[in-house]
Amino acid sequence: MSDTDATLKISVRELRKSFGRKRVLDGVNIDCASGESLVIIGGSGTGKSVLVKCILGLFHPEAGSIRIDGVETTGLRHAARERLLQKIGMLFQGSALFDSLSVWENVAFGLIQGRGMERPAAREIALVKLAAVGLGPEVSLLRPAELSGGMQKRVALARAIATEPEIIFFDEPTTGLDPIMADVINDLIVKCVREVGTTAVSITHDMVSARKIADRIAMLHQGRIVWCGPTAEIDDSGNPYVDQFINGRAEGPIRMEIRAA
Amino acid sequence: MLRFLAAVGAVLLGFLAGTGRLVIFAGLTLSTALTPPFYLRAILREIINIGYFSLPVVGLTAIFTGMVLALQSHTGFSRFAAEGAVATVVVLSVTRELGPVITGLMVAGRVGAAMAAEIGTMRVTDQIDALTTLSTDPLRYLVLPRLAAGLITLPMLVLVADIIGVFGGYLVGVYRLGFNPEAYLNRTHQYLETIDVVSGLVKAAVFGFIIALMGCYHGYYSRGGAQGVGQATTYAVVSASVLILVFNYVITAVFFGR
Numbered sequence: 001m002s003d004t005d006a007t008l009k010i011s012v013r014e015l016r017k018s019f020g021r022k023r024v025l026d027g028v029n030i031d032c033a034s035g036e037s038l039v040i041i042g043g044s045g046t047g048k049s050v051l052v053k054c055i056l057g058l059f060h061p062e063a064g065s066i067r068i069d070g071v072e073t074t075g076l077r078h079a080a081r082e083r084l085l086q087k088i089g090m091l092f093q094g095s096a097l098f099d100s101l102s103v104w105e106n107v108a109f110g111l112i113q114g115r116g117m118e119r120p121a122a123r124e125i126a127l128v129k130l131a132a133v134g135l136g137p138e139v140s141l142l143r144p145a146e147l148s149g150g151m152q153k154r155v156a157l158a159r160a161i162a163t164e165p166e167i168i169f170f171d172e173p174t175t176g177l178d179p180i181m182a183d184v185i186n187d188l189i190v191k192c193v194r195e196v197g198t199t200a201v202s203i204t205h206d207m208v209s210a211r212k213i214a215d216r217i218a219m220l221h222q223g224r225i226v227w228c229g230p231t232a233e234i235d236d237s238g239n240p241y242v243d244q245f246i247n248g249r250a251e252g253p254i255r256m257e258i259r260a261a
Numbered sequence: 262m263l264r265f266l267a268a269v270g271a272v273l274l275g276f277l278a279g280t281g282r283l284v285i286f287a288g289l290t291l292s293t294a295l296t297p298p299f300y301l302r303a304i305l306r307e308i309i310n311i312g313y314f315s316l317p318v319v320g321l322t323a324i325f326t327g328m329v330l331a332l333q334s335h336t337g338f339s340r341f342a343a344e345g346a347v348a349t350v351v352v353l354s355v356t357r358e359l360g361p362v363i364t365g366l367m368v369a370g371r372v373g374a375a376m377a378a379e380i381g382t383m384r385v386t387d388q389i390d391a392l393t394t395l396s397t398d399p400l401r402y403l404v405l406p407r408l409a410a411g412l413i414t415l416p417m418l419v420l421v422a423d424i425i426g427v428f429g430g431y432l433v434g435v436y437r438l439g440f441n442p443e444a445y446l447n448r449t450h451q452y453l454e455t456i457d458v459v460s461g462l463v464k465a466a467v468f469g470f471i472i473a474l475m476g477c478y479h480g481y482y483s484r485g486g487a488q489g490v491g492q493a494t495t496y497a498v499v500s501a502s503v504l505i506l507v508f509n510y511v512i513t514a515v516f517f518g519r
């Protein structure tokens with residue numbers, strides 16, 4: 001896809017980001033079309049979360065370009081960044097629910113604080129979104145600490161979709177969940193993305209999840225995208241990094257940094 | 262020698278960098294006060310948290326401070342046959358110095374640590390990043406209400422501490438040292454000036470700002486899980502306590518230095 005493609009929702013070019021002397025992103029190039037579900041896979045510590053946080057503006061890259069809807073976002077000032085974030089939702093790895101607020105207040109947060117909606121109206125929407133992720137109104141008054149890990153993920157998903165964003169980022173949506181709950185979350189993500197036509201960018205190292213929710217998969221290794229293609233082609237990618245990763249082999253071009261005792 | 266100078270230089274540079282970061286943090290936060298939205302509900306919640314829930318500890322500290330001050334000054338002044346000055350010494354010491362400083366230190370321990378722990382936990386669990394992605398400025402939503410509440414609430418607390426502290430001195434003066442109640446109250450009134458109370462309240466406002474700023478700053482920049490949050494609370498309390506003592510001297514010098 002070219003930069004000028006009108007259907008391109010997100011376009012990242014030559015993105016570089018370091019922490020001290022450690023270069024985490026070393027010239028990342030990736031595109032995501034409107035309504036597409038892109039999954040970025042890769043081992044732990046390869047920079048997947050850093051890439052997403054750079055796109056969201058939570059980290060400032062040293063070089064490169066990030067375009068959303070054709071607009072360069074790397075140098076956006078505060079107010080413009082807030083406007084941009086109104087069309088983005090994010091599901092964090094650890095859910096990141098606000099401890100001091102009830103479940104419905106968490107879900108309605110973006111509507112009340114971000115969009116200035118009245119609390120009763122926002123509560124109605126929050127209850128609808130909670131129902132969409134399979135949670136009843138009895139949960140709405142509980143605090144996040146009173147919920148199981150799976151329920152917290154569902155609430156976080158409800159919060160991510162509450163403002164009906166054009167783009168949703170999912171950071172390790174199934175990590176730490178049992179296989180059944182992970183599948184429930186995957187189904188919910190697919191349902192939310194397909195029904196609303198949202199553009200989704202997920203990062204995971206869970207291949208079951210990746211195969212289920214992705215239209216396209218990209219693999220990040222040592223700060224670069226080493227392969228990108230349709231989900232159906234991942235088993236025949238011919239890329240040794242991808243083959244080693246999806247088959248979970250210790251032997252291969254990817255070397256884990258394990259220090260001898 | 263060179264190594265020693267390098268170490269001193271590194272410490273100095275670190276101190277300057279930290280100070281600069283703190284000033285930028287405070288400046289950015291205060292700049293959010295110039296434009297809406299204003300989170301009045303959050304400010305009210307923090308005022309109740311800082312003010313109402315600190316009343317027991319501030320009250321207890323103030324009454325015992327006033328009591329011990331009366332006892333000590335009586336012991337000292339009796340050597341010069343100047344026992345009559347006890348009431349004056351108690352009221353001036355409490356309103357000018359002990360009320361604001363003791364209250365500031367107690368609130369720094371109770372509230373500053375809690376702020377650092379709460380915001381630090383939010384930082385390490387991605388809740389602050391979540392606020393940003395929900396189009397909410399964390400400085401405006403989390404920090405500004407705490408700074409405003411600290412600024413508003415500490416003077417109120419100090420006013421209460423002043424009254425309770427003077428009452429503590431009165432209790433010891435009248436029931437332990439045998440002063441005439443009316444004479445003690447007259448002495449308390451006689452030498453007390455508006456500036457004595459006002460200087461204490463100005464100190465309180467500054468201390469409230471410092472406590473909230475240090476709690477929020479250390480929490481906001483905490484790193485590394487539970488250990489990082491623990492460190493942030495320690496730094497918040499220690500730095501706020503030291504700054505309270507430093508600014509206490511500076512404000513005293515400004516009001517009474519001539």
